[in-house]
Amino acid sequence: MKVLLTTDTFSPSINGVVISVTNLYKELTKRGHEVRILTLSNTGYSYKEGDVYYLRSFNARIYPGARGTLSYKNRFINEIIEWSPDIVHSHTEFCTLIHAKYIRKRLRIPHVHTYHTMYEDYLCYIFKGKLMSRRRAMNLIKKLIGSVDEIITPTQKARGSLIAYGVDKPISIIPTGIDLSRFAIGQQHIKKVNELKEKIGIKEDDKILIFLGRIGKEKNIDEIIINVNELYKELNIKMLIVGGGPYMDNLKKLVGELSLEKNIIFTGMVSPDEVPLYYSLANIFVTASTSETQGLTYIEALASGLPVVCRYDEAVEGLIVNGFNGYMYRNKDEFKKSIKSLLNQNDDAQELRIKAKNSVERFSLNVFASDIERLYLRHVR
Incomplete structure (x- = not known):
């Protein structure tokens, strides 16, 4: 044909x-x-x-x-x-x-x-x-x-x-x-991840949240930053914001106003080849967007073994299953509860990664x- x-x-x-x-x-x-x-x-x-x-x-x-x-x-x-x-x-x-x-x-x-x-x-x-x-x-x-x-x-x-x-x-x-094989982890991958951690300034005991995607107003990243501001004193967390876009200056201004410069790290645009490395730096993928038609980055995160915490959206119903491969939240309290729950599941971390990976085979x-x-x-x- x-x-x-x-x-x-x-x-x-x-x-x-x-x-x-x-x-x-x-x-x-x-x-x-x-x-x-x-x-x-x-x-x-x-x-x-x-x-x-x-x-x-x-x-x-x-x-x-x-x-x-x-x-x-x-x-x-x-x-x-x-x-x-x-x-x-x-x-x-x-x-x-x-x-x-x-x-x-x-x-x-x-x-x-x-x-x-x-x-x-x-x-x-x-x-x-x-x-x-x-x-x-x-x-x-x-x-x-x-x-x-x-x-x-x-x-x-x-x-x-x-x-x-x-x-x-x-x-x-x-x-x-998506090409799920891109997110497989090998020895060479682990070496590059460790080098990236050192470059960015991530410590072994840091808990990392990540948003990866276009930095636009419609992605509602402000909400995540405000929620992180209420969490970072309770939990040893940092957040990576990976990508570029027209709303970047607004977010940097918000981070400055909240004095979160040490906890929120902007990486700027990264090459497609580096995207799997950045997912591997993190413990949880977070997003407050409700503008997705499908949420390809959600699938990429899950394929990398990352649980997803996202604002409720019809586009990801059936993709994110509460308590299985992440949580969908509707308000600030549910967001904080979801993050705490996932970060406190230390004994089940490997099982959670396996569930996340298995949940996207149909994609x-x-x-x-x-x-x-x-x-x-x-x-x-």
């Missing part, structure tokens, strides 16, 4: 969509399918690199990192049409979705779409929150993806959101898979690719 994947964001950018598209490309290729990717370049020119077509683009200034393109009669589009894919699978709702619709129309092939982003949680970034209301966002998304043959969402939460928008296309729930790349492949075959005649 020939499969065209389209996305407005791709390597060298790092985010959940990029990870999903990259993993899908690799797994489908392993299964013998011919796969190509159409995306936007971070430069002013178009180019092809292996199976990836990069179309020239510009800074759209709609929200941080957004790219736009006027390249709709590009020679690469004609090359893709000549290649004649059997199905097109779009992963973002804007520029390359238009290309996907055009290619679908020209070739009369099926078009499926994965809805990765809950845009109602990100309206503050779109034109700085001044032009796009929730109702307008709902109508826009409905219009953009209303013509595809089938929609994929990673969770029931995202599916329910689209139904509330009035989208009446078939919607299948297929959780995004393997093999399961993910098999589910996507079956969906494709329903549409390709």
Whole structure:
């Protein structure tokens, strides 16, 4: 089968969509399918690199990192049409979705779409929150993806959101898979973790909480910092905030106001290869976000053997099971109780790590690719 994947964001950018598209490309290729990717370049020119077509683009200034393109009669589009894919699978709702619709129309092939982003949680970034209301966002998304043959969402939460928008296309729930093998621990891994501990200044008896991801207002990291402020005097804990984003200065200001500079450590952006090392530094993954469509970092943390303490969110129902691989909390007291409970389970720490790892086997790349492949075959005649 020939499969065209389209996305407005791709390597060298790092985010959940990029990870999903990259993993899908690799797994489908392993299964013998011919796969190509159409995306936007971070430069002013178009180019092809292996199976990836990069179309020239510009800074759209709609929200941080957004790219736009006027390249709709590009020679690469004609090359893709000549290649004649059997199905097109779009992963973002804007520029390359238009290309996907055009290619679908020209070739009369099926078009499926994965809805990765809950845009109602990100309206503050779109034109700085001044032009796009929730109702307008709902109508826009409905219009953009209303013509595809089938929609994929990673969770029931995202599916329910689209139904509330009035989208009446078939919607299948297929959780995004991750490469679980990346988080296996070997001797070389342990050596690098110990070197990282020394570099950051983590002592053997420190209890480490970690947040890893995009540093945005919607992630609600302020709440975690305020909760940690009430815990650090009772417990010997430190918190790592790993990642970068537009809300970083706000968080650093809050940490300064609370005099938590010795307890809250900002690492900044780290390379994908280092991500498993940072998970291995910690005892618990913490997050107060309710803007997730699936929570890939939750799965990565569990795959690393970390229990997760997160604010209750429909997107992670069934993923986080209270007392088994972590806790979902609804208020400050429940957060503090969850952290204390997990850190006091010294005798059961190894058992907890095993439970955490075992709880994410269903998110393997093999399961993910098999589910996507079956969906494709329903549409390709």
